[in-house]
Amino acid sequence: MGHCCSKDASSSPVAKHESHTAGGAGNRQNHQAAEVVPAPTPSTAGTNSNSNSFSSSPFQSPLPSGVQPSPSPAATPGRKFRWPLPPPSPAKPIMAIMRRKGHGKSPRQGTIPEEGDGEATPPAAASLDKSFGYPSNMAAKYELGKEVGRGHFGHTCWGKGKKGELKGQPVAVKIISKAKMTTAISIEDVRREVKILKALSGHKHMIKFHDAFEDANNVYIVMELCEGGELLDRILARGGRYTETDAKAIVVQILSVVAYCHLQGVVHRDLKPENFLFTSRDDSSPMKIIDFGLSDFVRPEERLNDIVGSAYYVAPEVLHRSYNLEADIWSIGVIAYILLCGSRPFWARTESGIFRSVLRADPNFDDSPWPAVSPEAKDFVKRLLNKDHRKRMTAVQALTHPWLRDETQAVPLDILIYKLVKSYVRSTPFKRAALKALSKAIPDDELTYLRSQFSLLEPRDGFVTLSNFKSALVRHATDAMKESRVLDILNVMEPLAHKKMGFEEFCAAAISPYQLEALDDWENISTTAFQHFELEGNRVISVEELALEMNLGPTAHSVVKDWIRSYDGKLNLLGYTKFLHGVTIRNSNARHR
Ligand SMILES: Nc1ncnc2c1ncn2[C@@H]1O[C@H](COP(=O)(O)OP(=O)(O)OP(=O)(O)O)[C@@H](O)[C@H]1O
Ligand SMILES: [Ca+2]
Ligand SMILES: [Ca+2]
Numbered sequence: 072m073g074h075c076c077s078k079d080a081s082s083s084p085v086a087k088h089e090s091h092t093a094g095g096a097g098n099r100q101n102h103q104a105a106e107v108v109p110a111p112t113p114s115t116a117g118t119n120s121n122s123n124s125f126s127s128s129p130f131q132s133p134l135p136s137g138v139q140p141s142p143s144p145a146a147t148p149g150r151k152f153r154w155p156l157p158p159p160s161p162a163k164p165i166m167a168i169m170r171r172k173g174h175g176k177s178p179r180q181g182t183i184p185e186e187g188d189g190e191a192t193p194p195a196a197a198s199l200d201k202s203f204g205y206p207s208n209m210a211a212k213y214e215l216g217k218e219v220g221r222g223h224f225g226h227t228c229w230g231k232g233k234k235g236e237l238k239g240q241p242v243a244v245k246i247i248s249k250a251k252m253t254t255a256i257s258i259e260d261v262r263r264e265v266k267i268l269k270a271l272s273g274h275k276h277m278i279k280f281h282d283a284f285e286d287a288n289n290v291y292i293v294m295e296l297c298e299g300g301e302l303l304d305r306i307l308a309r310g311g312r313y314t315e316t317d318a319k320a321i322v323v324q325i326l327s328v329v330a331y332c333h334l335q336g337v338v339h340r341d342l343k344p345e346n347f348l349f350t351s352r353d354d355s356s357p358m359k360i361i362d363f364g365l366s367d368f369v370r371p372e373e374r375l376n377d378i379v380g381s382a383y384y385v386a387p388e389v390l391h392r393s394y395n396l397e398a399d400i401w402s403i404g405v406i407a408y409i410l411l412c413g414s415r416p417f418w419a420r421t422e423s424g425i426f427r428s429v430l431r432a433d434p435n436f437d438d439s440p441w442p443a444v445s446p447e448a449k450d451f452v453k454r455l456l457n458k459d460h461r462k463r464m465t466a467v468q469a470l471t472h473p474w475l476r477d478e479t480q481a482v483p484l485d486i487l488i489y490k491l492v493k494s495y496v497r498s499t500p501f502k503r504a505a506l507k508a509l510s511k512a513i514p515d516d517e518l519t520y521l522r523s524q525f526s527l528l529e530p531r532d533g534f535v536t537l538s539n540f541k542s543a544l545v546r547h548a549t550d551a552m553k554e555s556r557v558l559d560i561l562n563v564m565e566p567l568a569h570k571k572m573g574f575e576e577f578c579a580a581a582i583s584p585y586q587l588e589a590l591d592d593w594e595n596i597s598t599t600a601f602q603h604f605e606l607e608g609n610r611v612i613s614v615e616e617l618a619l620e621m622n623l624g625p626t627a628h629s630v631v632k633d634w635i636r637s638y639d640g641k642l643n644l645l646g647y648t649k650f651l652h653g654v655t656i657r658n659s660n661a662r663h664r
């Protein structure tokens with residue numbers, strides 16, 4: 072059902088977005104094959120339970136006769152049929168009404184955000200300051216032409232430089248109406264969009280920013296013009312499915328630019344095929360990432376809590392209001408899934424149905440074409456679509472995954488190693504011994520990644536210290552990194568200042584037990600690791616001491632008792648793996664730390 076029905080539709084931002092949804096879809100149909108049917112918007116969902124509403128899509132095989140699609144995949148775990156999913160048509164933003172920064176609501180496991188979650192308190196529009204400090208003389212520098220694209224927040228026009236370097240050059244001008252900036256948050260979003268575009272311009276898959284202007288009615292963002300259309304349109308034109316080779320070329324470009332954003336402490340929060348543009352019509356044209364309208368700066372350890380993005384692509388932890396960079400990785404998983412099979416991994420007719428699916432349903436990897444997809448590709452997608460954000464690969468790790476690995480390409484620096492090494496140098500000797508044993512059991516695939524990261528730290532005589540970590544970050548810093556305060560993490564890595572770390576110890580420091588646990592081979596890995604631990608690190612430990620090591624309260628004593636062998640007072644295998652994870656008993660159902 073419509074999500075804005077309980078609110079004053081005329082003034083709610085949702086209503087505005089809804090109307091733009093319609094405009095966007097109509098616009099798209101003009102330049103696309105007529106048979107492409109966008110997914111139903113929630114406002115039509117309640118009245119239309121007919122599976123034939125998608126029958127004209129090029130991706131559809133018809134449902135078995137008499138089978139009604141369930142409105143919620145998650146609610147029907149034992150179902151016999153998986154209905155064919157609709158095509159990946161333009162996604163609309165998650166209802167703006169759920170957007171509440173710093174809203175005191177703590178994430179609750181298993182709750183699904185609904186309309187009205189988060190109070191809608193439209194501030195007096197008159198009190199909003201809509202001046203950005205951008206120059207107003209756009210007409211002097213650029214000529215404006217016809218519309219080339221439209222989103223929910225703005226439309227984009229063709230333009231041409233009138234003077235200077237860009238004289239005679241085509242550009243794109245995204246026009247964002249000030250009338251639609253009805254909250255302080257939406258104004259801040261535009262300010263941040265410009266700031267981020269400016270700071271990140273430079274990567275080869277990043278849209279190049281030229282200028283920002285404003286007048287009484289609009290903000291204008293002048294940028295490089297991409298003439299090859301959206302990735303979404305190419306997916307649709309191909310009938311939804313890419314060969315693995317073609318999918319790889321797309322996914323590598325996405326990961327490469329997202330790895331760059333992430334190192335700078337920028338989370339995009341709206342990764343979807345609509346937000347990647349090809350520079351030219353050419354089949355082999357490179358792609359550029361656009362639309363930082365929902366992006367934010369984030370420190371490595373910070374948790375963001377506002378629910379933004381597009382429902383089909385939103386990560387579960389975003390719905391739980393506690394997330395960081397890994398949320399983007401989930402969205403890339405959704406895109407990769409779509410490229411490889413032509414359907415969405417999480418789908419339902421209503422927004423809350425999609426959320427339920429995101430939170431609880433396992434994507435289908437069994438039906439056609441999945442049996443014909445390589446095991447590496449499947450493993451790749453599964454490791455992006457892990458519901459536990461701690462188990463997900465980072466963008467850099469994904470680039471070094473066997474499905475994509477390319478020895479000829481430079482691997483970017485990964486902020487994850489800073490987080491992990493930081494925890495390592497601040498942990499107890501017993502924990503470090505446990506991690507050292509684990510590092511001796513890791514598969515070669517993981518070593519490729521670790522080697523690349525270690526060499527990016529430019530070790531001297533095989534050793535790194537805090538200054539190596541510092542200069543590696545500084546070497547890659549843009550203005551965005553100042554804003555996101557990524558460099559702050561170096562302050563808490565202080566124990567490394569007077570310590571030299573060789574590759575062996577780096578491996579122990581820069582591995583994540585959570586990520587390793589997600590591997591099919593985890594049982595073998597942990598058993599082998601435990602054997603090393605038995606030889607070198609397993610010492611006698613009391614229940615009290617173990618609880619202390621793991622930051623557990625006295626109530627946990629009865630649980631950890633079972634992790635210690637009665638005959639010699641050392642950890643057993645179960646205790647070892649639990650200890651590695653640092654499970655907190657009381658919070659073991661809270662997935663966010
Ligand atoms: N640099 C560009 N060159 C060509 N077309 C562009 C460019 N930037 C944006 N567009 C077109 O304009 C559309 C809208 O731009 P953008 O995605 O930035 O707007 P938005 O309103 O924030 O969108 P959304 O609804 O996804 O939030 C894009 O989907 C694309 O088709
Ligand atoms: Ca769009
Ligand atoms: Ca967009």
Ligand SMILES: [Ca+2]
Nearest residue numbers: 224362364365
């Ligand atoms: Ca946007």
